[in-house]
Amino acid sequence: MSRGARIALFVGLGLVLLVVGTCGGVYAWFQLNADRLAEQGKAAMHDGAHFGGGQEAPVCVSEALRRLTQGDLGIVGEATNKVFLESCLDVAKRPAGFCDGVPPRDQLIASATWALARCEALGHGGSQPCTRLVGAIQESCLER
Template identity: 30%
Template sequence: MARPKCAACRRADAGIHRAVSFRLFLVPPVFVLSVRPGEIPMRRSMKWLLSGCLLVLLFGAGVSVLTWRFVSSNKDAWLSRGTEAVAEGERAGRDLDDRVCVDASIARLKEDGSFGTGLGARLWLSGCLRASRRADGFCDKVPPPGEIVKTIEWSASACLRHGRGNDSGCNGLMQETQKHCAEADVASSP
């Protein structure tokens, strides 16, 4: 038969149990695992870190699923608008030369300046340049695509001339122009 504990011992044991139960309350419930005898228990900071990583992973998975659903539900409309912009540019380009195509696409970009408008203007420009007449000296100052520093300088100065300095939409139009000039140089070389 076990000896009864004194009152001080009983109070000390109750305090320890209260502290242990309070500590378990602070631990995230995902990682409350029983520790076998002889094992080292996981630190509380490690449990919080793992819980945070799990939450970030779940949040990222949720955002990925929502993004996938959004893109898959809108892709057909986006593709048809892009095809329509290229076809419209080709129709307009039959009556224009290269310089006018670039000026008209920058005018389209000035309407809104959003990402969608910039992409639509770039697609329109690609169609317009494909069908347009070659203007004399249009591609003379355009650097080849491999020269990165000259490309950046040329694109920035061309966008500044059109009043669109530091504009990613205008830079996209200049990339399309550079691509057109590179293709025209390859086609005209013997």
């Protein structure tokens, strides 16, 4: 076996071990934190439903955006905030035009363009967390 082939083999094995180790670590982390994550999700659902009662949908969006800007939420914090917004929108009143122009989820380019424009209109242009958050608006509008 040539020297180059051995190097390629060791690099390949190293990458495989890295991927397996990373996947195992992520799996173990979720197993250790499953109960806490479930509780956070339930609390976010409750908070969103409680906050959205008697409110209009744009108030829910404003509150979720405010929470989004309260420091670095990370992946779990963003997901919890999205659950809050989904629950809030489920019970909030929808003003006329709130869902105008929302594209179907299967139109990926239109969805991405809409999310960018919506975040820009909300004063959060260029914010990837915002584009992920407004996905809850899209889902909510398409469900009703």
